[in-house]
Amino acid sequence: MKNSIQKYIPFILLCMLFISCNDENEGLFDTSAAERLDKNITEVQNKLISSDNGWVFEYFPHREQNIGGYNFIVKFDDKNNVEAYSETQTDFSTPVSSLYDVIARGGSLLTFHENNSLLHEFSTPSPSEYQAKGGDYEFIVSIVDDNTLKAKGAVTGNNLFLRKLTTTPQEYLTKVSQISNNILGKKLFLKIDSGYANLAFSNRNITITKGLIGNTEDITIPIVFTTTGVRFYSPIMINGVEVSELTFDSNKLINESASVTIEVVDTPIDMSISWVTAARPGFMPQEFIDVFAVAKAAHDPNFGGAFPLSDIFNIGNSSITFRIGGAIASHGLDFSGVPGEPLQMSITKANPGTNWRFVPSFEPMVDIFIDNSPYNVDITDPTAPILTSVANPTFAFVLQ
Numbered sequence: 001m002k003n004s005i006q007k008y009i010p011f012i013l014l015c016m017l018f019i020s021c022n023d024e025n026e027g028l029f030d031t032s033a034a035e036r037l038d039k040n041i042t043e044v045q046n047k048l049i050s051s052d053n054g055w056v057f058e059y060f061p062h063r064e065q066n067i068g069g070y071n072f073i074v075k076f077d078d079k080n081n082v083e084a085y086s087e088t089q090t091d092f093s094t095p096v097s098s099l100y101d102v103i104a105r106g107g108s109l110l111t112f113h114e115n116n117s118l119l120h121e122f123s124t125p126s127p128s129e130y131q132a133k134g135g136d137y138e139f140i141v142s143i144v145d146d147n148t149l150k151a152k153g154a155v156t157g158n159n160l161f162l163r164k165l166t167t168t169p170q171e172y173l174t175k176v177s178q179i180s181n182n183i184l185g186k187k188l189f190l191k192i193d194s195g196y197a198n199l200a201f202s203n204r205n206i207t208i209t210k211g212l213i214g215n216t217e218d219i220t221i222p223i224v225f226t227t228t229g230v231r232f233y234s235p236i237m238i239n240g241v242e243v244s245e246l247t248f249d250s251n252k253l254i255n256e257s258a259s260v261t262i263e264v265v266d267t268p269i270d271m272s273i274s275w276v277t278a279a280r281p282g283f284m285p286q287e288f289i290d291v292f293a294v295a296k297a298a299h300d301p302n303f304g305g306a307f308p309l310s311d312i313f314n315i316g317n318s319s320i321t322f323r324i325g326g327a328i329a330s331h332g333l334d335f336s337g338v339p340g341e342p343l344q345m346s347i348t349k350a351n352p353g354t355n356w357r358f359v360p361s362f363e364p365m366v367d368i369f370i371d372n373s374p375y376n377v378d379i380t381d382p383t384a385p386i387l388t389s390v391a392n393p394t395f396a397f398v399l400q
Contacts, residue, residue, distance in 0.1 A: 037104050044108040044141050048076040055162040058224045061122035061135035063156035065233050068204020069224025073169040085169040086118040092173045111138040175227035189339045191261040196339040265337035267345050268377040269385050271316045275399035279311040284397045291364050298361035329355040331366050346374040
């Protein structure tokens with residue numbers, strides 16, 4: 001009997017210790033957990049309605065942040081109304097209003113529970129996106145300081161921030177729009193010891209490819225635009241310096257110490273449009289006309305003359321497009337400005353396009369443009385720019 005009792009003594013002591021600790025922890029607080037949560041909810045709600053101009057909500061919708069971040073302005077009142085603005089609007093003058101609430105669910109949960117075309121833009125499914133864009137409409141909110149709230153996406157788990165707005169929504173979003181217009185659609189080049197390195201930039205994500213700065217794998221940086229430049233989803237090391245945001249200045253993105261510089265480069269002419277040119281003297285150099293003649297002689301007989309290659313073709317809008325009878329054959333091209341050379345443009349090869357597999361003889365016509373890149377661009381007449389190869393000045397052509 002004595003042995004049996006001794007066997008349970010350690011268990012009894014452990015239980016006594018647990019009960020003692022529990023009593024000690026309860027004694028640390030003058031109120032219950034439920035009361036503390038109610039108090040926190042009240043504090044969060046009061047903080048939300050305290051900003052006369054509202055809050056800048058830097059929102060990264062997807063759990064992997066693969067579509068980058070977007071700016072919303074949210075203004076709350078004490079009747080659970082919220083007015084929302086978004087940088088995705090074409091007109092910032094009119095907010096979209098709906099209801100919100102702050103409730104208890106794993107903390108103080110801010111929920112936009114009534115449909116709002118702006119706040120639910122990334123979380124509303126469609127026939128083509130049954131999981132929407134992976135966005136949240138409910139967020140666990142905590143107070144950081146008088147000017148900042150931290151929000152955690154209930155679905156994505158993304159760490160987000162609301163920053164007190166000191167201007168009007170229209171002023172803030174207009175400045176953000178100006179910054180984004182200066183950067184979106186442009187090429188980014190990171191300044192490194194050997195010169196400049198091209199950065200992949202799409203869907204509001206910047207990618208530093210493996211080995212570019214000694215990195216052992218690709219580094220992808222989700223960004224959100226600010227009124228002065230860009231802010232990263234989270235700080236990241238670039239060239240041995242921790243960077244969390246960059247300022248846009250004179251077509252450069254730079255950090256505070258100017259130790260990290262990213263050139264924002266545009267093409268000297270608008271290559272989003274499709275320019276027209278021709279394999280004729282006055283438009284193309286003889287070097288290209290000779291290559292065209294070989295391609296035409298090889299191509300036309302293959303189709304019995306039904307799809308003859310025209311000497312008029314198009315360059316731009318991400319491709320070079322040849323006319324073959326009533327059809328086309330195209331190959332993707334990438335057009336980019338050159339860092340430090342505002343009047344130069346490079347052309348690189350992208351993926352084959354429409355009907356390209358049927359026209360193998362056209363490949364040399366694409367390669368000749370690539371081989372002679374980059375080009376000086378003469379825009380004396382902006383309606384008919386002249387592109388001259390930097391390395392081979394005899395290779396020059398005209399676009400219209």
